[in-house]
Amino acid sequence: MELKAEQVLKVGEYEFPLDRLYYRGRNAHIWVKREGDTLLLGIDAFLAESAGYLNYLSVTAERLERGEAFANIESAKFVSKLYSPVAGRVVEVNREVMENPRLVNQSPYEAWIVRVKPSSEAELSHEELLSESEEIKAWIEQEIARLEEE
Amino acid sequence: MRAIEKLRDKPLEELLRTAWELRKKNFEDVLYVSAPSAKRYEVANFRNSPGSFVNVSVTGKACELRCEHCRGKLLESMHHVASGEELVALGRRLAERGARGVLISGGATRDGRVPLRDFLPAMRKLREMGLRVIVHSGLVSEEDALALRRAGVEQVLLDVIGDEATIREVYHLDRAPADYARALENLRRAGLSIAPHIVAGLYRGEFRGEYEALRIITRAEPEVIVVVVLSPLYGTPFEGVEPPPAEEVARLVAVARILNPSAKLNLGCAKPAGSKAEIEALAIDAGVNTIAYPTEEALEYAEKRGLELRFSELCCTLV
Numbered sequence: 001m002e003l004k005a006e007q008v009l010k011v012g013e014y015e016f017p018l019d020r021l022y023y024r025g026r027n028a029h030i031w032v033k034r035e036g037d038t039l040l041l042g043i044d045a046f047l048a049e050s051a052g053y054l055n056y057l058s059v060t061a062e063r064l065e066r067g068e069a070f071a072n073i074e075s076a077k078f079v080s081k082l083y084s085p086v087a088g089r090v091v092e093v094n095r096e097v098m099e100n101p102r103l104v105n106q107s108p109y110e111a112w113i114v115r116v117k118p119s120s121e122a123e124l125s126h127e128e129l130l131s132e133s134e135e136i137k138a139w140i141e142q143e144i145a146r147l148e149e150e
Numbered sequence: 151m152r153a154i155e156k157l158r159d160k161p162l163e164e165l166l167r168t169a170w171e172l173r174k175k176n177f178e179d180v181l182y183v184s185a186p187s188a189k190r191y192e193v194a195n196f197r198n199s200p201g202s203f204v205n206v207s208v209t210g211k212a213c214e215l216r217c218e219h220c221r222g223k224l225l226e227s228m229h230h231v232a233s234g235e236e237l238v239a240l241g242r243r244l245a246e247r248g249a250r251g252v253l254i255s256g257g258a259t260r261d262g263r264v265p266l267r268d269f270l271p272a273m274r275k276l277r278e279m280g281l282r283v284i285v286h287s288g289l290v291s292e293e294d295a296l297a298l299r300r301a302g303v304e305q306v307l308l309d310v311i312g313d314e315a316t317i318r319e320v321y322h323l324d325r326a327p328a329d330y331a332r333a334l335e336n337l338r339r340a341g342l343s344i345a346p347h348i349v350a351g352l353y354r355g356e357f358r359g360e361y362e363a364l365r366i367i368t369r370a371e372p373e374v375i376v377v378v379v380l381s382p383l384y385g386t387p388f389e390g391v392e393p394p395p396a397e398e399v400a401r402l403v404a405v406a407r408i409l410n411p412s413a414k415l416n417l418g419c420a421k422p423a424g425s426k427a428e429i430e431a432l433a434i435d436a437g438v439n440t441i442a443y444p445t446e447e448a449l450e451y452a453e454k455r456g457l458e459l460r461f462s463e464l465c466c467t468l469v
Contacts, residue, residue, distance in 0.1 A: 052227060053384050057425040072446065074423065076227050079185075079443045080192045102384060148202075 007042075009133045011140040014045040017109055018131070023085030024139050025067055025128035030085050031109065032129065038091060039124075040112040041084070046140055048108040051148055052076030054101035059093050059114055066123070071113060073101070086123035088116040154365050157405050159226045162397055165278055165404035166435045172411045173437030181450070181457040182418070182440035184466035186229065186253075193446050195459075199245060202463035203282075204229055205253045206237065213257025219352065221386045225257055234272035241276040253307070253465055258383050262289040262323045268303040277302035284345075284465060287332045289325065293341035305343040305467055307376075308333060310367055313359025316352050329363055334370040344372045345467035347418060350402055351380035351394030362439030368409045374467050375413055377403050378420040379429060379436075393422035400432035407437040416466045417439040442466045 001120065018124065020033035022044055029047035033040045048054075056081040056124040058072035061084075064070050069081035070090070092115035097103050130136050157165070186193035186203035207228040216222065231237040241252065254273065256264045264271075264286055275281050283463045284305040285298065298306060310330045311317050317325050337344050348360055367375055379399050382391045407415050417433040419442045430441055430448035434455060441448060449459055462469045 055381070056426065074426075074443075077188070078190045078446075082188055095240075 009136055012014050012137050012138050012144050014049060014140060015109075015139070016044065016136050018133065019049045020109075021085070021124065021131050022136055023083070023129055025085065026083045027143070028083040028085065028122040029143075030082060032069075032085050032124070033112070033114070034060075037117070038061060039086060039088070039116045039118055041086075041114050041116060042112040043073075043082070043108055045108050046143055047067070048105050052105075054104050057101040057104070059090065059098070064088050064090065064116060066126070069085075077130055082113070085129055086117075086118050088118040088123060090114045091117050100118075153366075154361050154387060154405065154409070157408060162401055162404070163400060165408065166432070168434055169404040169407040169437040171441075172407055176412050177439060179457050180460050181434065181438075181449075181452040182252055182361060182466075182469045183339055183444055183459055183461045184440050184442040184464060184469050185461065186442075186463055186465050188296055188419075189443055191443050193449060196461045198463050200251050200311065201247050203250050203252070203429040203465055204244060205255055206240065207256045208237070208254060208264070208266060209256035209268050210365060214260045215258045215262070215322050215429070216356075217322065218388060219349075219380060219388045222257060223383045223386060224257075228255065233271075234269050237269055237272040239281055241272070241281055245276075245279040245281055250464060251284070251287070251468070252276065253284050254361075255286040258288050262329075263294070264288040267294070267297065273301040276303075282464070282468060284467065287333070287337070288338055289329055291338065292336045292429075295333075295336040297341060298337075299340040299342050302343065305345055306337050307345045307347060307353050307467060308337070308443065310334070310346045311349075311352065311359055312362025312364070312365040312366060313353065316358050320352055320354075327359060327366060328399055330363070331366045331369070334366065334372075338370055345374045345376055346370065346372050347378055348402070349378050349380060349420070350399045350407075354388065355380055355382075355391045355394050355467045357394060357398055357402075361405070363400070363404055364409065368406075372410075372413055374416060375410060376404055376418040376467060377406065377415045377433070378418040379422055381420045381422045384406070393425065396425045396432055398429040399429050400436050403433050403438060404436035414439045416442070416469075417444075418466055426433055440466045 023030040029044045052075045054075045061070040064084040070084045071082040185198040205228040210230040213222045294418045380387045427445045427447040
């Protein structure tokens, strides 16, 4: 569903739809979107853009722990891990994205990576998961400055 | 049939066994992991730091050859400098932040050179700042090789191609394998350390001149040999090309180890995504000393084979 302009936060060249949460823990840049009683996890626009074209993505965990790695990624500029914002169980892996990780670069907010059943509702209410525009903006501005520094 | 072909045609298991034994005999039980800062690299026990060893292009994104497998894409993520002054300024910033060195590269001219001449005084200054300086030279004349030496360049990296059709059709270059042999000779005669590279599967994923390239390289007695593997890049004519099978890459690495028992042998940065872990594991079996940006799976495998892991933020040729 197309979001209205006011439902999308723009920071620099990066867009952040406000229909989901953003995990800043471990500089993970993972978004979380509720869908029924499950959560979809994906990579935000900042990571998708700054990593360059993804050429490898593999999910390495079935049981997720908050702040622990759940996937390996490799791109033109990164060989790294993705960290989970929640504890829970992976109930589905997006095979299309595994086979073509560039979908993440093309549409970061549609190319979800895993569907997760969270351990509890409390998983969605910790301070590293951001939902407010001001918080997201402040964090991404810091991240842009860090990237320029590198 | 020449010796190299006889060796190549042996069963892979036999080649791997011989290569592994040579590695055990001539080197300590260590796998070096190279992770310069061109990529952010993070595995279980190691994370590299930004700006530790950076790639610099002296032509920006421009390249006159527009090779089929690259089309200038590999230049995009490098630091770009347009003059010697800009290179010195970049070097100063890097040195202040604690960088170890730079790989100076760039797009090629129509005759297969990287236009480094205008940057030689700046390279000398970078050395004086304490940075290590290595270069991609492309095909290099005797005169240019001497100039690189005088500029204090520590090592020269060069892709060696052993097949004329590959040179012509992939690199769009009117040259022959003998020109690569001559370039290596020129560098050697100038007293430079050389790190020749072989790109496995460069002819649309097929093996064509790889063993001829290895023959040329072996004759030059390099300190280090680097094998990289064709990785089809998005947005190039090779985008849909099937990379070479992991076993064929392993065969090449094993033959390289057997022919060069005491040279350092590395699996470099470029490896195709789908078969990366498999290629790395087989390359370990074939006796490589260093792997650039290996997968976690490869690190686990190396430890299983009794190799200690040592991490470095230098380019693999300097490890």
